[in-house]
Amino acid sequence: MTTELNKTYKTILDNSAWEFPLNHAMLATRIIADFKGENLKIFDMTKGGVLCDYNVVATAQNTTQAKAMVDEIGRTFRKIEVKIQSVEGYGSADWILFDTGDIIVHVFQESTRDVYDLDHVFGERPLVKIPDEFYFGAATPATKETDNLKGFF
Secondary structure, three states, X not given: OOHHHHHHHHHHHHOOOXXXXXXXXXXXHHHHHHOOOEEEEEEEOOOOOOOOOEEEEEEEOOHHHHHHHHHHHHHHHHHOOOOOXXXXXXXXXXXXXXXXXXXXXXXXXXXHHHHHOHHHHOOOOOEOOOOHHXXXXXXXXXXXXXXXXXXXX
């Protein structure tokens, strides 16, 4: 993990707007975003007596990417001394479930995500807003029209 990522991750954990365990859900989401995960969602499960407080759902392009995401989440969470309850589905990596007790992270291959459709299952739960800067290639406004062409030619 690079020094820059350590600072970013620490900033997420220390953000007073994201109290525990939301800060852990945000951290896992940021790690997935750093690995170019797609269709990121955080479902707020705090009301309703369910298994966890937040479900993070994401899509990976392939099994290698999915495993790398989960490996980095595991490494980072162990560094901050979070007890990992369970990791399921790592072998096939079609659906990897990473459970800390307070949050559950689901990393899917796209076709598997369509089959299990957790987006629909959790659909009545509120979505947590994920900051735009978490996403790879987040748009930055151009100051003038020609700025969009810089580096193209």
